[in-house]
Amino acid sequence: MKIIVENLRREFGQTIAVNDVSFQFESGQIFGFVGPNGAGKTTTMRIMATLDEPTSGDVRLDNISVVEEPERARHLVGFVPDELRAYWDTTVDDYIDFFARAYGLKGEEREQAVNSVEEFTNVTGIANKQLRALSKGMKQRVSLARALVSDPEILILDEPAAGLDPRARIELRELLSLLADQGKAIFISSHILAELTEICHGAVIIEQGKILEAGQTEEIVSKREQKLTYALRSMSDPDHLLRDLLQMPHIDQPRQAGNEFLFEVGGAEENAFEILNLLIQKDHRIVEFRQTKTNLEDIFMDITEGKVQ
Amino acid sequence: MSETPDKRTTLDHFQYFDTNPVWVKDLRQAARNWTVTGTLLLMLAVFYFISLGFVIFSEVEDRISGYLGPSIFAAIGVAALLAAYIFIPIYVGIRTLMERISINADLQYITTMTPGQIIRGKILSSTYLIILFYSAAVPFLVFSYLLRGIDLPTIAIAVLLTFIMNVLLTMGAIVLALSPLHIVMKILLALTVGGNAIFTAIYFVIGAVASSAITSLFGMSSFWTEALPIMITFTLDAFLIAGLFYFTAVAFITPSSANRSFSLRIYITFLCAAIALQFFLWGWFTNEEEFIFPIIITMPCLIILGFLFGIGGRDDLSIRVQREIPSNLVSRFLSFFFFNGTFSCLLWLMGLWALTILSILGFNALWNEFQSSTLIDYEDLPLLYLGPSLFVLYSFAYALLGLWIHRTFLPKRSPMLASLFFTLLIILPFLFFIIIYFILKQDMIDEGFLIPGIPLNVFMIMNVYDEHERNFGLWVHFGSAIFLIVVAMLLNTKWIIQQLKQFKPYQRSTDKPTIELTHAGEDNNLPPIVNSG
Numbered sequence: 001m002k003i004i005v006e007n008l009r010r011e012f013g014q015t016i017a018v019n020d021v022s023f024q025f026e027s028g029q030i031f032g033f034v035g036p037n038g039a040g041k042t043t044t045m046r047i048m049a050t051l052d053e054p055t056s057g058d059v060r061l062d063n064i065s066v067v068e069e070p071e072r073a074r075h076l077v078g079f080v081p082d083e084l085r086a087y088w089d090t091t092v093d094d095y096i097d098f099f100a101r102a103y104g105l106k107g108e109e110r111e112q113a114v115n116s117v118e119e120f121t122n123v124t125g126i127a128n129k130q131l132r133a134l135s136k137g138m139k140q141r142v143s144l145a146r147a148l149v150s151d152p153e154i155l156i157l158d159e160p161a162a163g164l165d166p167r168a169r170i171e172l173r174e175l176l177s178l179l180a181d182q183g184k185a186i187f188i189s190s191h192i193l194a195e196l197t198e199i200c201h202g203a204v205i206i207e208q209g210k211i212l213e214a215g216q217t218e219e220i221v222s223k224r225e226q227k228l229t230y231a232l233r234s235m236s237d238p239d240h241l242l243r244d245l246l247q248m249p250h251i252d253q254p255r256q257a258g259n260e261f262l263f264e265v266g267g268a269e270e271n272a273f274e275i276l277n278l279l280i281q282k283d284h285r286i287v288e289f290r291q292t293k294t295n296l297e298d299i300f301m302d303i304t305e306g307k308v309q
Numbered sequence: 310m311s312e313t314p315d316k317r318t319t320l321d322h323f324q325y326f327d328t329n330p331v332w333v334k335d336l337r338q339a340a341r342n343w344t345v346t347g348t349l350l351l352m353l354a355v356f357y358f359i360s361l362g363f364v365i366f367s368e369v370e371d372r373i374s375g376y377l378g379p380s381i382f383a384a385i386g387v388a389a390l391l392a393a394y395i396f397i398p399i400y401v402g403i404r405t406l407m408e409r410i411s412i413n414a415d416l417q418y419i420t421t422m423t424p425g426q427i428i429r430g431k432i433l434s435s436t437y438l439i440i441l442f443y444s445a446a447v448p449f450l451v452f453s454y455l456l457r458g459i460d461l462p463t464i465a466i467a468v469l470l471t472f473i474m475n476v477l478l479t480m481g482a483i484v485l486a487l488s489p490l491h492i493v494m495k496i497l498l499a500l501t502v503g504g505n506a507i508f509t510a511i512y513f514v515i516g517a518v519a520s521s522a523i524t525s526l527f528g529m530s531s532f533w534t535e536a537l538p539i540m541i542t543f544t545l546d547a548f549l550i551a552g553l554f555y556f557t558a559v560a561f562i563t564p565s566s567a568n569r570s571f572s573l574r575i576y577i578t579f580l581c582a583a584i585a586l587q588f589f590l591w592g593w594f595t596n597e598e599e600f601i602f603p604i605i606i607t608m609p610c611l612i613i614l615g616f617l618f619g620i621g622g623r624d625d626l627s628i629r630v631q632r633e634i635p636s637n638l639v640s641r642f643l644s645f646f647f648f649n650g651t652f653s654c655l656l657w658l659m660g661l662w663a664l665t666i667l668s669i670l671g672f673n674a675l676w677n678e679f680q681s682s683t684l685i686d687y688e689d690l691p692l693l694y695l696g697p698s699l700f701v702l703y704s705f706a707y708a709l710l711g712l713w714i715h716r717t718f719l720p721k722r723s724p725m726l727a728s729l730f731f732t733l734l735i736i737l738p739f740l741f742f743i744i745i746y747f748i749l750k751q752d753m754i755d756e757g758f759l760i761p762g763i764p765l766n767v768f769m770i771m772n773v774y775d776e777h778e779r780n781f782g783l784w785v786h787f788g789s790a791i792f793l794i795v796v797a798m799l800l801n802t803k804w805i806i807q808q809l810k811q812f813k814p815y816q817r818s819t820d821k822p823t824i825e826l827t828h829a830g831e832d833n834n835l836p837p838i839v840n841s842g
Contacts, residue, residue: 085415090337090338
C-alpha cells in the first residue's frame with residue numbers, strides 16, 4: 001500500500017494551516033511527522049483520516065482518494081488523535097466494542113477482535129473501567145486499541161507519546177515497531193524527536209504549514225551531512241584536551257557537552273582515525289571515541305536553523 | 310486480529326444480523342448516565358405524590374362521581390410531558406452536538422457506518438428512551454382509569470399523540486445539533502424555535518385532553534368521516550415530518566464530496582406533493598376552499614428558506630458526483646435539478662413553486678367544474694397567485710444578487726456569506742426607505758405606497774382595499790421582480806454558464822480532477838466554493 005499526499009492545502013478563513021504539502025510513504029514503514037506546535041501536523045493528519053476536508057489537494061491510499069471516496073478510505077485508516085475524548089458513561093470494553101460494531105464486525109468475530117486488541121494493547125485489566133477515570137497513558141492505549149480493532153492497513157497517530165511516562169513510551173515504541181513488522185504503514189507525529197529517531201524509517205518535517213524536508217531518514221541525513229560528528233570521553237584534564245582539540249587538523253567546533261566533547265570532522269573517516277592517533281600520542285587517556293548518529297532533532301534544528309516557534 | 314466480513318452470503322448476513330451500533334452505544338451510555346436515571350426516578354416520585362395527593366385531599370363526592378380520573382390523568386400528563394418533552398430532546402441534542410463539535414469531531418463519523426445508519430441509531434435510541442419514560446407513566450395512567458371519569462381510548466390516543474410529538478421534537482433536536490450552523494446560532498434556535506415547539510406541543514396535547522377533545526371525537530356521529538381522517542392525517546403528517554428530519558440529518562453528516570442533495574431534494578419534492586395533495590383532498594371532501602390557503606402561504610415560506618440555505622453551500626461538483634451524472638440527455642436534464650449545486654438548487658426551488666401554482670390552477674379548474682361553488686373568483690386571482698409568487702420571484706433575484714456579491718467581492722470567504730447578503734438585500738432597503746421617508750415626512754409609509762423592487766412592500770400592497778389599485782401595484786412589482794431577475798442573471802452569466810457546463814459525466818481521459826481545476830486560479834472570476842459544511 002502506498003500513501004501519497006499531493007499538494008494538500010487547508011485554509012481556515014485567512015489562515016493557511018497547510019500549504020501545498022506533498023509526501024509519500026508505504027506499508028511496513030514508520031514515518032515521523034515533525035514540526036513545532038501549530039505547524040499544521042494535526043490538520044494534515046485529520047485530513048488523512050477523513051475527519052476534515054482539504055481546501056485543495058488530495059491524499060491517495062492506494063489510489064483511493066480521501067476527498068472523493070472517504071467511505072472507502074475509512075476501511076483502510078485507523079486514527080489515534082492526540083487526546084482521547086472522554087466518552088460519557090462508557091467503559092473501555094463498551095468503547096472498543098462499539099467501534100468494532102461500527103466497522104461492521106459481528107458476532108464471535110467481533111468478540112475475538114475486541115479481545116485480541118485489548119490483549120495486544122494491554123488494556124484487558126481495565127476493560128470495565130470508565131473511560132473518564134483513566135490516566136493519560138491508559139487512554140492512549142485504549143485509543144490505539146480502538147484504532148486497531150478494524151485491523152486497518154494505515155495507522156495515523158497524532159502525538160501518541162505526549163503525556164506518557166518513560167515506561168509507557170518505550171512500550172508504545174515497541175508496539176509500533178511490531179505493527180510495522182506486520183506490514184502496517186504508520187504515520188506518527190511527535191515533537192519529542194528523540195523518540196521518533198529510533199523507530200522511524202522516514203520523516204516529514206513541517207513548519208508553518210509548509211514541508212521543509214521529506215523522505216527516508218538516511219536520505220535526509222545524507223543530504224544534510226557534510227561533516228560527521230564525533231563524541232570523545234577522556235580521563236584527561238578537560239582544558240588541556242580542549243586546547244589540543246582546537247589545534248588539531250580537520251576538527252570543527254569542538255565543544256564540551258556534559259562529560260564528553262563533541263566535534264565535527266570534515267572529509268573522510270581516515271581523518272577521524274588520524275585525530276584519535278594524535279590524541280593517544282599526546283597521552284590523553286581516551287575512554288570512548290565514537291561517531292554520533294545524526295537524529296531527527298539535529299536535522300530539524302539544522303533545517304529550521306534553530307528558530308523553533 | 311480481525312477480518313471484515315466481506316465474502317459472506319445473504320443467509321450468513323441474516324444469521325449475523327446485528328443491532329445498530331449507535332443504538333447500542335447510546336443506550337449503554339444512557340443506562341450509565343445519572344441524569345437519565347435521576348430524571349426517571351424524580352418523575353416517578355412526582356407521579357406517586359400527585360396520585361397520593363389527589364386521593365388524600367379530594368372530596369369524597371369527586372371520588373364517587375368520577376371526576377378524579379381526568380384530574381389525575383391531566384396532572385400526571387403534565388408532569389410526564391414536562392419530563393419527556395424537555396429532558397429527552399435536550400439530552401439527545403446535547404449528546405449529538407458534543408459528538409459533532411467541529412474542533413474534535415467524534416470518531417464514529419469516520420468509521421465505515423453509513424450516515425443513514427448513524428441517524429437511524431440516534432433516532433432508535435432516543436425513541437427507546439421516550440418509550441422508557443412513557444412506560445414509567447403507564448401504571449399511574451391505569452390508576453387514573455381505575456378511578457373512572459376517563460376512558461381507555463382517550464388514554465391510548467393521548468399517549469400516542471404525545472409520543473409521536475415527542476419523537477418529532479427529539480428528531481428536531483438531532484437535526485439542529487447536526488446542522489452546520491455556529492454553536493451560538495444552534496443554542497439560540499434551540500431556545501427560540503425548540504422552546505416554542507416544546508411548549509406549543511405541551512399546550513396542544515394538554516388542551517386536547519382537558520377540553521375532552523379526544524373523548525368527543527369518539528362520541529361524534531361523523532367519527533368515520535371526520536375524526537378518523539383527522540387522526541390519519543396527523544399520523545401521516547408526523548411521518549412526513551419525521552422523514553424530512555431524517556433526510557436532512559443524513560445530508561448534514563454525509564461527506565460534502567457525495568451527492569448529498571439528491572435524496573433530500575427528492576424527498577422534499579415528494580413531501581410538497583404529499584402535503585398539497587392532502588390539502589386538496591381535505592378541501593374537496595369537506596367542500597371548503599380555505600384548505601388551499603395553507604399551500605399558498607407555506608410554500609413561498611419554505612421556498613424562501615430553501616433559497617437562504619441553498620446559496621450558502623458549495624457550488625462545485627466533486628468527481629464523485631460527476632461520476633453519477635447520467636450520460637443520457639433526458640436523465641441528465643432531470644438529474645440536474647436534484648444533484649449538488651447552488652444554481653440547480655435555485656432552479657429546483659423555482660420549479661417547485663411553478664408546480665405548486667400549476668397544481669392549484671388545475672385544482673381550481675376541477676373545483677369550478679365539479680363542485681357547486683367557485684373556488685377562486687377571477688378578480689381574486691392576482692391577489693392569490695401573484696402576491697405569493699412575487700415573494701418567490703424577488704427572493705430568486707436577491708438570492709442571485711447575494712451570490713454575485715459574494716463570488717465577486719469575497720470569493721474566498723465562507724459561502725454562507727451569500728445567505729447573509731440575501732437576507733440583508735431583502736430587509737435593509739426596506740428599512741432604509743422607511744427611515745428616510747419618516748425623516749422627510751415625519752410619518753409612516755401609507756399602505757398603498759408603491760416601492761418597486763422591495764419585496765416587503767408587497768405585503769403592504771396586498772392589504773390595499775381598492776382592487777384596481779392593489780392589482781396595479783402587484784403588476785408593477787411583478788415587472789420589477791422580472792427586471793431584477795434579468796439583471797441578476799446577467800451579472801451571474803459567467804457563473805451560470807460554469808454551473809451548467811460542469812454538469813457533465815466525468816471522463817477520466819480528458820477531464821482534470823475538479824480539485825485541481827478549482828484551485829488552478831487561472832481566469833477564474835467566480836471560483837467554485839469548497840467548504841467542509
